[in-house]
Amino acid sequence: xxxxxxxxxxxxxxxxxxxxxxxxxxxxxxxxxxxxxxxxxxxxxxxxxxxxxxxxxxxxxxxxxxxxxxxxxxxxxxxxxxxxxxxxxxxxxxxxxxxxxxxxxxxxxxxxxxxxxxxxxxxxxxxxxxxxxxxxxxxxxxxxxxxxxxxxxxxxxxxxxxxxxxxxxxxxxxxxxxxxx
Numbered sequence: 001x002x003x004x005x006x007x008x009x010x011x012x013x014x015x016x017x018x019x020x021x022x023x024x025x026x027x028x029x030x031x032x033x034x035x036x037x038x039x040x041x042x043x044x045x046x047x048x049x050x051x052x053x054x055x056x057x058x059x060x061x062x063x064x065x066x067x068x069x070x071x072x073x074x075x076x077x078x079x080x081x082x083x084x085x086x087x088x089x090x091x092x093x094x095x096x097x098x099x100x101x102x103x104x105x106x107x108x109x110x111x112x113x114x115x116x117x118x119x120x121x122x123x124x125x126x127x128x129x130x131x132x133x134x135x136x137x138x139x140x141x142x143x144x145x146x147x148x149x150x151x152x153x154x155x156x157x158x159x160x161x162x163x164x165x166x167x168x169x170x171x172x173x174x175x176x177x178x179x180x181x
Contacts, residue, residue: 101134
């Protein structure tokens with residue numbers, strides 16, 4: 001019985017829980033910017049966007065901008081500074097091109113949690129507000145769609161699960177053999 005409990009506990013710890021990615025699509029007229037981020041992103045730093053530190057930045061982020069692949073970064077803001085997000089090329093907005101700088105509708109924040117430990121949320125057809133700070137290349141009000149993508153466990157997780165199930169079956173068979181003897 002102890003070995004069965006140990007195996008079950010080990011399987012839970014080893015396979016862990018999987019979180020989905022959030023797929024973002026920003027659309028304004030014919031301009032489309034898309035990218036994916038983990039639901040619980042690894043925040044590289046608080047950002048300093050023209051003296052504003054009420055945000056966090058995630059980089060590098062693989063962006064698709066009007067059909068072209070580029071590497072950039074995405075910053076998410078708190079409501080006191082307009083909420084919303086900024087998308088830039090390069091690893092730092094100041095060193096790259098500001099592609100989009102949009103406030104959230106009614107200064108809405110696009111994440112829950114803290115700047116150090118954010119939890120990204122899903123949104124459908126959220127009309128963002130254009131903000132000209134940083135002279136964005138796409139100085140437009142984008143519509144945001146952020147949807148959760150299905151998370152697929154890695155093959156190693158399946159292998160560990162099967163191994164654990166096999167160990168449980170062996171332990172159960174062993175227990176039955178001991179009781180029969």
